[in-house]
Amino acid sequence: MKHFTFIIILSAVLCSCQKEQIEIGTDVSETFYVENQGASMRVLVEGNTASKTILLFVHGGPGSSAYFYNTDYISNHIEDKYAVAYWDQRNAGASQGNNNADNFNLPTMTEDLEKVIQVLRYRYGNDVSIFLLAHSFGGILSTSFMTKNNNQDLINGWIICSASHHYPLNDELTRDALTNYANQEIASGNHLSQWQEILNYCNSLPSGMLTLEQANKLNSYATDAETYFSEVEPFPMMDIIKANAIKQSYAITSTFLNLKYSQNADIQEELRKYDFSDQLPMVSTPVLTLYGQYDFICPPALGNDISDMVSSDETFDYILPNSGHIGMYQDQELFCLRVNEFIEQFK
C-alpha cells in the first residue's frame, strides 16, 4: 500500500506540469509541446493572448532556436500588443525525441508547422489571427508551407526577415553582393586584406550551382562581412544567453547539441534541391519583407524576388539600414515598427 501511494504521488508530481493550462491575458507566458513524427517541439507563447493575434516565429538553422528572438525589446514592443509564439523546430532548441533522423526533412517540417498552427488555433480559438515571421532558414520552410495546399488560408500575413526561399539563388546573390561590396571597400581602403580574400574566393567559384562545401564557405565569408561595417551592431549572442538562459529556462546543452547535429545532417544537402519559384505565384496572402542592408547571408535581393513572384496585392518591402543578418536585433526599433504596422493592418 505504501509503494502504491508513493507511485501515485510521484506520478502526480511528474504529470502536474503536463496539465493543460490556457491563459488568456495581456501578459501571458506559457509553454506547450506539439508532437509529430518522432519529435516533441517546444512552443513558448508570451504576451497578449487577449489580442487574439499571434506572431509565430519560424526560426533559422535548421537547428537553431526561437528563444534567441525573445529579447526584452520584442517583449516590450510586440508582446504588449500581440502574443508571440516561439516555436523550436524538430531537432532544435529544447525540442526532444529519440532516433528521428529519417523525419528531419523539409516535408516533415512543413507538416510540423501546419500542426503547430492547428494547435495554436485549438488553444486560442479558431478566430485567432496568425502571422508567420520567417528568419533565415525559416524562409524556405515557410515558403514550403505557404505553397502547400490551402495552408496560406490559415494565416493572415507572411513576414520574411532576412530569409531564404531558394538556396541556389541565395548563393548567387550572396556572391554578387560580396563581390560588389568587396570592390567598393577595397577602393575605399577599408579592411583591405579581408575584402581581398573574399573577392578572391568569390572569383574562384564556378558559375552555376555550388557544392554544399563551397556554399558553407561562402556563408562563413558572408557572416564575417557584415562585421566590417561600423553601422552594424554585432549580435550579442552570449549576452542574450546570459540574460535569458535562466529566466526563460533555456535548454542550453540541448540547443547546442541539436545545432551541432543539424549542421551536419542530411537535410543540409536536401535543402539545396528545393526551388519554389513556380509555386510562389499562388501566394495571395499579404507579404512583408525586411532585409538588412548589410546582410550577405540572405541579401535583400531575395526579398525582392519573393515580392515579385507572389500574386499578393499587398506586398511591403523594407530595408533595415543598420542590419546584417539579425535585423530583429540590429534594427530592433524599425523592425518592431514595421511588424506592428503590418499586423495591425491585416489582423
Next chain:
Amino acid sequence: MSGHLVFAQQDSVRVTEENVSSNIKLAYNSSIVYPGLKAGIELPFRKRIINKTKKLGKERHLFKERLFSTNLGWYHHSTFHNNLYITAGFTMRRNNQKGLFTEFSPELGYSRTFLGGTTYQVNENGNVSIKKMAGYNYALVSLGVGLGYDFSVSKSKPIAIYSKINMLTMFPYNSTIYIRPTVELGIIYKPKNFLKFNSKTKHIHKDKSQL
C-alpha cells in the same frame, strides 16, 4: 661506480573477509538552478587498507574502497522536462587518514523524461488531442567525480558528507546525445546492519623504516 642507493621495502599483505553493511545515500541533485533529488545504496565489495611506514618511522594510512552503487535520480527543468532515472555502477573511493575522500563513479542507467508542458498531437483530420505522460526513454551513462568527508574515520560517526559533479549523457536524443551536468550535495549514512554484503579487505603494509 656511481653513488646510487638501491631502495627496497618490506611489504606484507593480508586478506580478510567479512560481512559489511551497505550505505544509504541521499542528495540534493541540482543542475544549475534546476532542483532535483538523488537517493541510492552503496554495497562495499572490496577494500584495501594501506599502511605506510616512512623511513623516519612516521605512519600513514589510507584506504581504497570499491562499491557497487545503485541510484534513483530526478531533476526538474521547468518547461523542458522532468527526468527520472535509475543507474547502477561502481564507485571508486579513496580516503585518507583524516577522513577526506575523493571518488570516481561510472554508472549505466535508464532515463524516462516527462515533457515540461501539455503535449498535443494532431491527427490526419486535424483533430487535436492531448498526449498523457508524454516523454521519452533514453539509455544513460553517468560519470561523476566527488569530494567528501567521512566522519566515521576520525570521529566514529556513521555518516559522510560529499559533493559530486556528474555528467549525464542520454541517448539517442534527437538522433544524437544529450549531455547534462548535475551537482550533488549529499549525505551518506553507514548503518551497522543494512543489506550486509560479503566484502574482501586487503591489508597492505608498506614499511620503508628499516631501510
